[in-house]
Amino acid sequence: MFILVNLKAYPCDPIDVATAARDVAEASGARIAVSPQAADLARVADTGVETWAQHVSPNAHGSHTGSTLAEAAADNGAEGTLINHSEKRLKLADIDGSVGAAERADLETIVCANNPAQVGAAAALGPDAVAVEPPELIGGDVSVATADPGIVEDAVAAAEAVDPAVDVFCGAGVSTGEDVATAGDLGAAGVLLASGVAKADDPEAVLEDLVSGI
Numbered sequence: 621m622f623i624l625v626n627l628k629a630y631p632c633d634p635i636d637v638a639t640a641a642r643d644v645a646e647a648s649g650a651r652i653a654v655s656p657q658a659a660d661l662a663r664v665a666d667t668g669v670e671t672w673a674q675h676v677s678p679n680a681h682g683s684h685t686g687s688t689l690a691e692a693a694a695d696n697g698a699e700g701t702l703i704n705h706s707e708k709r710l711k712l713a714d715i716d717g718s719v720g721a722a723e724r725a726d727l728e729t730i731v732c733a734n735n736p737a738q739v740g741a742a743a744a745l746g747p748d749a750v751a752v753e754p755p756e757l758i759g760g761d762v763s764v765a766t767a768d769p770g771i772v773e774d775a776v777a778a779a780e781a782v783d784p785a786v787d788v789f790c791g792a793g794v795s796t797g798e799d800v801a802t803a804g805d806l807g808a809a810g811v812l813l814a815s816g817v818a819k820a821d822d823p824e825a826v827l828e829d830l831v832s833g834i
Contacts, residue, residue, distance in 0.1 A: 621800055621834045622789070622810030623827075624672060624730070626655045626702065630818040634660045635667060637817060640824035642669040650831040651810075655702060658688055665697020673701035675708050676727065678717025690718075690725035700728030702812075704742070706753055716745050730789060730812070736771060740778035743786040750779055751789035751812050769806055776807035795826070797833030804834070 625641060627634055634656040645652040653670035656663075665671040677687035693701060703718045704710045710718065715731060722729045729747040733739045734754060742750045752775035754768065776788045790803050791812030803811050813830075820826045 644827040661696040690721040694725040736774035743782040749787035753791040772806040801833035
């Protein structure tokens with residue numbers, strides 16, 4: 621199971637979270653990554669934790685003011701990137717372009733989707749993984765794997781039908797080791813979470829609990 625912590629634009633200390641994630645990953649052998657703001661990619665990567673971008677744009681070098689260039693993310697330590705998070709929605713053509721940009725920069729990719737139908741469409745674009753995240757559960761206290769286990773199972777089936785090589789993750793409300801274990805039982809290869817760690821008083825304790833479910 622892969623645990624990806626998205627720091628969004630929360631007012632947390634990205635270095636504190638990154639250091640905690642690094643230490644828990646090293647102690648447990650679990651794969652944990654942190655996805656900070658673009659401006660913090662290099663600082664977070666310098667801690668030694670696996671670092672992911674929150675987004676890359678579908679363009680190459682050129683006149684693209686305000687874009688997040690995939691090569692720039694990689695040059696600053698990113699090993700992968702989220703694409704099409706529910707808070708950063710893209711058109712299908714731009715999702716395809718962002719996946720291509722990430723591949724050009726040797727970044728792993730996770731394309732986010734709202735439901736199993738979108739998971740199937742995203743899988744057809746050839747990312748490394750897709751993540752099903754019902755928007756109504758994001759930031760809540762109940763994990764998608766508990767609130768609607770069928771959506772995780774259906775997402776796994778949808779991706780499998782299109783491209784068996786594409787992993788399926790789940791997100792929204794994930795905050796405990798039990799949530800991680802349940803997601804794995806439903807066929808997910810990883811989980812995305814944010815506020816459960818980013819807003820925690822003790823991120824390391826939360827991360828230790830999360831890996832206990834693996």
